[in-house]
Amino acid sequence: MKKTNNIMQRFARILILFITLSAVSLHAQDAQKAKNLLDEVSAKIKSYKNITIDFRYQVNSPKTNKNQESRGNVVLQGEKYVLNFMGVTRIFDGKKVYNIVPEDEEITISKADDQKNDGLTPSKMLTFFSTGYKYSMDILQPVKGRKIQYIKLTPTAANTDEKYVLIGIDQQTKHIYTLIQIGKDGTKTTFTINSFKTNLPLSKNHFTFTESKYPNYYINRLD
Secondary structure: OHHHHHHHHHHHHHHHHHHOOOOOOOOOHHHHHHHHHHHHHHHHHHOOOOEEEEEEEEEEEOOOOEEEEEEEEEEEEOOEEEEEEOOEEEEEOOOEEEEEEOOOOEEEEEEHHHHOOOOOOHHHHHHOOOOOEEEEEEEEEEEOOEEEEEEEEEEOOOOOOEEEEEEEEEOOOOOEEEEEEEEOOOOEEEEEEEEEEEOOOOOOOOOOOOHHHOOOOEEEEOO
16 A cells, blocks of 8 residues: 555646646747746646546666556546556545545545645646746657657756656647656656547536445545
C-alpha cells in the first residue's frame, strides 16, 4: 500500500508538469517561442468542460536496472477528478480524496489539503505559475503521422532530482502527446497520452464516492 501510494504521488507530481503550462518572463527569442506554444496549449485546455485521458507510464532506471510499464486513465472536470492507476482508484469530489485499493479491500479518506501536492485538478494545473524552469524549443519529430514539437524545461534550482523535462506537443491539435522526465541519476520517466477526449457526457455522480458500493472494505478516515 505504501509503495503504491508513493508511485501514485510521483505520478501526480509528474502529471502537474503534463498540464502545468504557466508562463515565466523570458527574453530570449527561442524561449519566447516555447512560451507562446505553451500558452496555446494552456488556452486549449482551459476551453474544455472536462478531459478524459488514457496514458502509458514507463520508468527506466539504469542505476537500479528497473524497467516498469503501466497504463491508466484520468477524468478531470473543474476541481474534481477520477484517476485509475496501478490497480488503485483515486477520487476527488471537490472536498475529500478517496483512495480505493481493491487488492487490499481498503479505502483511505483524507481532506484535500492533505493531497495538495497532487496537482490533478485542472484549476491547480492551470493556475500554477512555475518559476522553477527555463523553457527552450527542442526537436520537431514525426510520430505516427503527426508532428510533435518538444519543449525542454530545465530546472533553475540545483537541489532538484530532475535534470530536465521534455514536453511533446502535437503541432496540429495543440494537445500534449508525451512528457519525458530525465533524472540526475539517469532515470527516465515517460508519460504518453494514448487517448485525449474532451467534453464527454458524464453522470452527475461521476465524481461521487458511494460507500455502500464497498461493504467489506476497511475504511481508514484520516480526518
